[in-house]
Amino acid sequence: QKEVEQNSGPLSVPEGAIASLNCTYSDRVSQSFFWYRQYSGKSPELIMSIYSNGDKEDGRFTAQLNKASQYVSLLIRDSQPSDSATYLCAVTPRYNFNKFYFGSGTKLNVKP
Amino acid sequence: DTEVTQTPKHLVMGMTNKKSLKCEQHMGHRAMYWYKQKAKKPPELMFVYSYEKLSINESVPSRFSPECPNSSLLNLHLHALQPEDSALYLCASSQEAGESSYNEQFFGPGTRLTVL
Numbered sequence: 001q002k003e004v005e006q007n008s009g010p011l012s013v014p015e016g017a018i019a020s021l022n023c024t025y026s027d028r029v030s031q032s033f034f035w036y037r038q039y040s041g042k043s044p045e046l047i048m049s050i051y052s053n054g055d056k057e058d059g060r061f062t063a064q065l066n067k068a069s070q071y072v073s074l075l076i077r078d079s080q081p082s083d084s085a086t087y088l089c090a091v092t093p094r095y096n097f098n099k100f101y102f103g104s105g106t107k108l109n110v111k112p
Numbered sequence: 113d114t115e116v117t118q119t120p121k122h123l124v125m126g127m128t129n130k131k132s133l134k135c136e137q138h139m140g141h142r143a144m145y146w147y148k149q150k151a152k153k154p155p156e157l158m159f160v161y162s163y164e165k166l167s168i169n170e171s172v173p174s175r176f177s178p179e180c181p182n183s184s185l186l187n188l189h190l191h192a193l194q195p196e197d198s199a200l201y202l203c204a205s206s207q208e209a210g211e212s213s214y215n216e217q218f219f220g221p222g223t224r225l226t227v228l
Contacts (some may be wrong), residue, residue, distance in 0.1 A: 020142065020180070031213040032214070034212040034217075035217065036219075042221070042222075043153065043200075043202055043219040043220060043221050043222045044202075044219050045219070046216055046217070046218060046219075049214075049216050051213060079218060088154055088155075090217075092213065094213075095188060096166065096168075097208065097210045097213050097215045098145075098160045098162065098168060098206070098209070098210040098215065099157065099160070099168065099210060100121055100141055100155075100157065100217060101139065102154035102155055103154065104153070105154055
């Protein structure tokens with residue numbers, strides 16, 4: 001079983017819609033959760049970090065964490081074509097905060 | 113300033129060459145990382161330096177040799193690479209060196225390496 005799982009997609013949404021990206025993790029005591037956006041041929045860019053249960057909002061982005069169910073999600077409101085990218089979920093285990101476990105990424109296509 | 117810089121942007125080398133990748137950050141971060149990323153795959157951790165000391169080596173072949181000359185610089189020395197080592201090599205840094213869970217990593221733009 002992989003430490004972090006994501007649906008590879010592609011997830012296609014129309015412009016202006018809400019895109020919902022999901023990530024599950026296997027280690028119940030994972031501590032920190034991150035969402036990165038990666039455009040084709042570019043490096044990952046940190047979008048959100050979340051450390052406690054609940055929602056965290058930043059502009060059009062909302063991260064949701066549910067430790068009991070071991071999932072973290074990213075909602076993108078008013079999706080734009082410029083949001084089209086691969087979104088990587090990363091999780092750190094409790095025993096080593098330097099070590100990120102990345103999911104395989106979900107490719108998002110926002111259609112004009 | 114949340115910038116991590118990497119040089120060169122692109123590198124083509126033969127299997128007998130020796131080359132180095134360089135990474136620099138001026139954010140006062142205490143940890144620096146090397147990742148390797150193949151197409152359509154997530155980044156794969158290679159090495160972690162905490163307070164300029166190697167803290168994680170993910171069983172990387174010895175043809176990759178990391179070096180941390182000071183707290184701002186990280187090098188990756190390459191020797192006798194194989195074509196399958198062709199990939200995007202990413203450097204990252206984080207403020208915390210593993211003592212805290214608030215350990216966001218910031219990536220540089222990467223070096224696209226091609227081994228002929």
